[in-house]
Amino acid sequence: MKIKGRAIFIGVVMLACVLGIIGFPKNFQELKDNVRSRIHLGLDLKGGTHLVLQVQVEDAVNITADQALERLRDELKAKNVPYADVQKADDTQVQPPKHRILVKGVPQEKAADLQTLSTEQYSDWDLSRVPGDPTSWMLALKTTAAASIRNQALLQSMTTINNRIDQLGVMEATIAEYRQGDFELVVQLPGVDDPTRVKDIIQSTALLELKLVQDGPYASREAGLGAHGGVLPPDTQLLPGPTGQNGETWYVVNRVAAVTGRDLSGAEPSHDENGRPSVNFTLTRDGAARFGRVTGANVGKLLAIVLDNRVYDAPVINSQISDRGEITGPFTAQKVQDLALVLRSGALPASITYLQENTVGPSLGADSIRHGIIACIVGFVAVIGFMLVYYRGAGINADLALILNLIILVAAMGYIGAVLTLPGIAGVILTVGMGVDSNVLIFERIREELRLGKAVGAAVAGGFEHAFVTIIDTHVTTIVSAAILFTFGTGPIKGFAVTLTIGLVANLFTSVFVSRVIFDYVLSRREKGAELSI
Amino acid sequence: MEFFHEPKIDWMGIKWYFIALSLALAAAGLTSMAVKKGLGYGIDFRGGTVVNVKFSKAPNLDAIRSELDRENLHGSTIQRIGVPSDHEVIIGLDLKTTTSSAALDEGKRAIVTALSGLYGQAETSKLDFNNSSPQTVSDHLVAVDPLGLSSKGLDSATKTYRDLAEAIVNFRNSSPRSGLISDFQELSLVPGVNAGVIATLRNDFYLSGFAVKNTEIVGPKVGKDLRRQALYVTLAGLGAMLVYIWFRFELSYGVAAVVATFHDVTITLGFFSLLNKEITLTVIAALLTLVGYSMNDTIVVFDRIRENVRLNKRENFVDLVNRSINQTLSRTILTSGLTFLAVLSLFLFGGEVIHGFSFALVVGVIIGTYSSIFIASPIVVFFRQRLAGSSVVGRSRTYEREAAPARR
Numbered sequence: 001m002k003i004k005g006r007a008i009f010i011g012v013v014m015l016a017c018v019l020g021i022i023g024f025p026k027n028f029q030e031l032k033d034n035v036r037s038r039i040h041l042g043l044d045l046k047g048g049t050h051l052v053l054q055v056q057v058e059d060a061v062n063i064t065a066d067q068a069l070e071r072l073r074d075e076l077k078a079k080n081v082p083y084a085d086v087q088k089a090d091d092t093q094v095q096p097p098k099h100r101i102l103v104k105g106v107p108q109e110k111a112a113d114l115q116t117l118s119t120e121q122y123s124d125w126d127l128s129r130v131p132g133d134p135t136s137w138m139l140a141l142k143t144t145a146a147a148s149i150r151n152q153a154l155l156q157s158m159t160t161i162n163n164r165i166d167q168l169g170v171m172e173a174t175i176a177e178y179r180q181g182d183f184e185l186v187v188q189l190p191g192v193d194d195p196t197r198v199k200d201i202i203q204s205t206a207l208l209e210l211k212l213v214q215d216g217p218y219a220s221r222e223a224g225l226g227a228h229g230g231v232l233p234p235d236t237q238l239l240p241g242p243t244g245q246n247g248e249t250w251y252v253v254n255r256v257a258a259v260t261g262r263d264l265s266g267a268e269p270s271h272d273e274n275g276r277p278s279v280n281f282t283l284t285r286d287g288a289a290r291f292g293r294v295t296g297a298n299v300g301k302l303l304a305i306v307l308d309n310r311v312y313d314a315p316v317i318n319s320q321i322s323d324r325g326e327i328t329g330p331f332t333a334q335k336v337q338d339l340a341l342v343l344r345s346g347a348l349p350a351s352i353t354y355l356q357e358n359t360v361g362p363s364l365g366a367d368s369i370r371h372g373i374i375a376c377i378v379g380f381v382a383v384i385g386f387m388l389v390y391y392r393g394a395g396i397n398a399d400l401a402l403i404l405n406l407i408i409l410v411a412a413m414g415y416i417g418a419v420l421t422l423p424g425i426a427g428v429i430l431t432v433g434m435g436v437d438s439n440v441l442i443f444e445r446i447r448e449e450l451r452l453g454k455a456v457g458a459a460v461a462g463g464f465e466h467a468f469v470t471i472i473d474t475h476v477t478t479i480v481s482a483a484i485l486f487t488f489g490t491g492p493i494k495g496f497a498v499t500l501t502i503g504l505v506a507n508l509f510t511s512v513f514v515s516r517v518i519f520d521y522v523l524s525r526r527e528k529g530a531e532l533s534i
Numbered sequence: 535m536e537f538f539h540e541p542k543i544d545w546m547g548i549k550w551y552f553i554a555l556s557l558a559l560a561a562a563g564l565t566s567m568a569v570k571k572g573l574g575y576g577i578d579f580r581g582g583t584v585v586n587v588k589f590s591k592a593p594n595l596d597a598i599r600s601e602l603d604r605e606n607l608h609g610s611t612i613q614r615i616g617v618p619s620d621h622e623v624i625i626g627l628d629l630k631t632t633t634s635s636a637a638l639d640e641g642k643r644a645i646v647t648a649l650s651g652l653y654g655q656a657e658t659s660k661l662d663f664n665n666s667s668p669q670t671v672s673d674h675l676v677a678v679d680p681l682g683l684s685s686k687g688l689d690s691a692t693k694t695y696r697d698l699a700e701a702i703v704n705f706r707n708s709s710p711r712s713g714l715i716s717d718f719q720e721l722s723l724v725p726g727v728n729a730g731v732i733a734t735l736r737n738d739f740y741l742s743g744f745a746v747k748n749t750e751i752v753g754p755k756v757g758k759d760l761r762r763q764a765l766y767v768t769l770a771g772l773g774a775m776l777v778y779i780w781f782r783f784e785l786s787y788g789v790a791a792v793v794a795t796f797h798d799v800t801i802t803l804g805f806f807s808l809l810n811k812e813i814t815l816t817v818i819a820a821l822l823t824l825v826g827y828s829m830n831d832t833i834v835v836f837d838r839i840r841e842n843v844r845l846n847k848r849e850n851f852v853d854l855v856n857r858s859i860n861q862t863l864s865r866t867i868l869t870s871g872l873t874f875l876a877v878l879s880l881f882l883f884g885g886e887v888i889h890g891f892s893f894a895l896v897v898g899v900i901i902g903t904y905s906s907i908f909i910a911s912p913i914v915v916f917f918r919q920r921l922a923g924s925s926v927v928g929r930s931r932t933y934e935r936e937a938a939p940a941r942r
Contacts, residue, residue, distance in 0.1 A: 357751040371885025379876035423819035433873040444865040470837040481771035
């Protein structure tokens with residue numbers, strides 16, 4: 001290619017990069033805004049909160065297993081299959097745990113019925129005999145089914161948390177899987193420097209259930225159990241209620257809820273008739289129909305409003321209610337806001353534990369940027385100045401290549417939306433180091449060729465040719481390892497790998513191609529026999 | 535300008551002095567690690583809480599310590615950072631004082647409570663302005679509406695106040711205040727702030743003598759996993775480099791380069807242990823940078839050896855290696871000198887946050903350059919001589935063997 005063609009190509013690349021960074025600004029303010037919106041700074045540089053949390057997906061599998069167990073009891077009764085006991089027999093020694101249900105005391109002549117039931121209704125479960133006991137059977141949740149429940153729980157948690165953060169109005173928040181297979185999520189909240197409230201909102205399970213009260217309230221758990229001779233009636237459970245002036249309250253309620261949070265179509269903060277903060281909710285058409293049936297058939301009874309397995313209120317059903325209700329309790333105005341928010345965003349399918357929390361205050365972010373910029377400028381000026389002194393004319397060449405390299409790096413990161421973090425800056429430093437090295441390699445080689453007595457043109461060509469092999473080897477080696485870091489590393493290590501890879505590719509372009517074009521241009525304008533300034 | 539004009543140094547002749555020095559440095563570092571029972575990991579690897587606090591005047595560390603003890607935060611570490619006039623302190627709590635994973639931020643809350651007791655204000659109805667986010671400030675401004683914007687509609691008023699709050703907080707965070715103001719009147723410099731705004735802030739907020747700049751809380755699981763992951767990923771990266779160099783050069787070159795890089799990392803970690811510096815995530819980033827740098831440096835020398843072997847098959851290998859190192863010496867010194875210049879400026883001006891990072895690079899650049907000459911090259915020579923010694927016509931045969939796999 002002629003010099004002109006190559007120069008035009010370089011010009012186009014540079015134009016695309018510069019526009020990528022500054023856009024088409026009409027004034028200085030716009031220019032500043034454009035640059036700010038295109039260079040994505042990580043939380044460690046601009047301030048904000050970084051949370052790593054783990055979704056306890058085993059919760060979701062447990063719930064499925066519990067429901068299967070309840071259903072199995074009912075099904076066995078309905079199909080007239082007698083049994084001595086149905087109980088959970090999870091194997092928690094292995095990771096992940098295996099969920100199993102042990103069915104004991106099934107007469108041998110009924111075994112066929114159990115097998116039919118298993119194939120028809122429990123396709124996610126494997127039925128097998130218990131060795132040494134002809135009347136016992138084991139139902140084990142299939143590994144694939146459990147895995148799918150876990151993944152489902154993770155995805156649903158992500159959606160739910162995303163909804164909640166959205167409604168909180170945190171700008172540019174992101175949520176992503178942190179390490180695959182560990183069910184960990186990383187939540188980035190730019191600008192949030194007091195994460196307490198956000199964390200509480202993310203963490204609240206917000207499982208709302210409306211359940212019919214069988215009897216109660218009792219003053220203690222023991223009293224509740226005692227009223228039933230120590231054994232609760234089938235399909236009921238004992239739940240704690242609000243603690244008032246008269247102490248604790250406990251209710252015996254139906255295990256199966258009339259409606260749950262999934263049947264909500266909306267939830268708003270409001271006030272009850274006494275002016276206390278409360279949450280008003282409305283139900284979907286389907287939920288309203290079911291709620292209407294249950295309340296219509298049970299006028300005069302108590303209805304427990306259960307949130308995360310705790311009874312908040314148990315009002316009397318005065319008449320049939322269909323599509324709306326109210327939750328009251330000892331809430332503050334803030335709590336009511338948050339409760340309405342989490343109810344709207346849906347329940348979490350599993351509980352959440354926090355593994356890591358990192359809050360960078362904006363002033364620290366600003367300080368590290370300021371220090372970083374000063375250090376970079378000092379280092380950069382030193383390097384550029386030295387190249388000029390040492391290589392004279394060719395130094396301009398190297399400095400241009402270096403500056404172009406950084407422009408391409410910044411523009412490419414903007415285009416692909418990569419985030420610049422502190423470890424990312426480490427990658428930039430290595431890039432600059434290797435960029436300088438490429439130029440030094442080439443120039444030293446050209447000097448060597450000149451010492452061997454070659455003509456200037458031949459020396460430049462020879463220098464580039466020889467140094468090219470070395471530059472390719474050093475760059476490919478580093479890019480190979482950066483690819484490994486990118487594939488297997490997380491967070492900070494990935495940030496390092498991204499800037500390094502982009503920087504090195506840009507460097508191959510600038511120090512080998514751009515620098516050569518400049519050399520060729522200088523050579524073409526040179527008077528015959530004049531020395532090369534290197 | 536030229537520093538070196540065709541140097542003729544017998545590098546391989548003096549290698550033993552430097553190998554001995556390397557062994558001594560490595561031994562010193564490893565002994566220090568053994569005595570101190572492993573490396574001093576930062577909170578991000580160890581698990582625990584670190585809070586970075588700036589004070590408006592010189593903090594009384596003893597008072598802080600006893601206040602923390604009163605909050606049952608025994609065994610906390612308190613250290614000053616930066617220059618004394620910054621009044622900045624890092625408070626660290628080990629994991630054992632924050633045991634329950636349910637309340638990961640328990641330690642942080644206790645620290646803030648303790649500091650509020652010392653440098654805050656007793657009246658609790660007001661909020662601490664120096665530790666408030668733009669959101670909080672904006673909420674209070676919207677509620678009071680000191681600029682009388684309600685007629686312009688809620689959305690427009692909210693946006694104006696949000697921008698104003700952001701400007702106020704940015705002003706507070708910018709130098710020289712760096713997160714702390716001592717009088718609300720200082721805010722009058724912010725465009726858009728009038729007496730009404732200042733009165734509103736004065737009414738709703740007070741000014742404490744400290745600002746929490748940074749919090750880092752790491753649960754026990756994350757720390758251990760991170761440590762393991764950093765190690766495995768680095769080893770995998772080294773393995774990939776070994777394979778590439780094997781493919782481009784020869785297996786012995788790959789082994790030599792990896793051993794040299796490993797040597798650099800070991801000695802750098804040794805320095806961290808000897809100087810009681812903590813290994814944090816940013817230090818790991820620096821070590822990765824060092825691995826890349828050292829590998830780069832080694833390959834440049836190897837590349838020259840490969841080229842010379844191709845041109846001069848009969849030359850004594852030791853002489854050839856010496857010549858190759860001498861030919862690239864000018865470049866080696868220049869590149870490492872310039873890189874050293876750059877990382878030195880990071881070390882001197884980069885600030886506290888990247889101190890460990892830049893320290894690792896300052897040490898690493900020196901070690902990485904030196905190891906290419908005194909560790910990697912002698913290993914290649916060693917392999918070559920062993921192969922030669924095992925055969926009667928060894929020398930010429932090994933040179934022939936050399937040419938074959940080194941393809942372009």
